[in-house]
Amino acid sequence: MLMLNISQMRQVNKMLEAAEKELSKFIGKDITLTLVYADRRINIDEFNSIAEHTKDLVAKEFFVTKRALESSSRQDELPHARMMYYQLMKMQFPRITLKKLGSLLNRKDHSTIINALEQFEDMKLCDKGFALRYFELMNQLNIK
Numbered sequence: 449m450l451m452l453n454i455s456q457m458r459q460v461n462k463m464l465e466a467a468e469k470e471l472s473k474f475i476g477k478d479i480t481l482t483l484v485y486a487d488r489r490i491n492i493d494e495f496n497s498i499a500e501h502t503k504d505l506v507a508k509e510f511f512v513t514k515r516a517l518e519s520s521s522r523q524d525e526l527p528h529a530r531m532m533y534y535q536l537m538k539m540q541f542p543r544i545t546l547k548k549l550g551s552l553l554n555r556k557d558h559s560t561i562i563n564a565l566e567q568f569e570d571m572k573l574c575d576k577g578f579a580l581r582y583f584e585l586m587n588q589l590n591i592k
Contacts, residue, residue, distance in 0.1 A: 461492035498540060499552055505588055506533045509581055518554050531568040532582060534561055539591045 472478050507514045510529035517529055534549055546558035555561065571578045 464492075495541075499537065502536050502540070502589060503533060503552075505585055506536065509585060520554075527564075527567075528571065528578065531564045531571065532578075532585065534564050535568045535582070536585055536589060536591070538565065539586065540589065 468479055503514050503517060506529050507517050510525040510532070512524070512526060512529055516526060517533065519526070530553055533553065537544060537549055537552065546561040550556065550558060550561045572582055573579075
């Protein structure tokens with residue numbers, strides 16, 4: 449299995465687009481190449497779009513900017529917003545690696561993600577407001 453960061457995924461996507469054009473010329477009809485990600489077929493642009501949309505919704509829900517969400521700051525709601533983001537992405541892409549999940553918010557260490565996901569479960573059980581936010585975001589993202 450090949451794991452790529454966002455920058456590498458963008459490069460692969462450009463190569464796929466070029467390959468699509470060349471193959472289309474060779475075959476004589478339009479074709480579309482896609483990558484298989486986890487258990488569902490998804491192209492890189494779709495993955496990036498889902499990741500950004502999820503980030504937008506979480507930032508809006510917690511009244512923070514996307515830039516703050518990606519920062520290392522631990523002020524106010526940011527740690528809770530990050531926990532929420534990681535969990536929502538994990539729900540949408542169950543087989544995403546911890547390293548990949550961390551790279552979406554500029555985190556390098558997978559142990560940070562493990563800790564955030566564990567704390568998420570505790571928060572969901574202990575804080576009804578947090579749980580309501582989670583279920584509302586799941587609903588907005590059409591996660592079952």
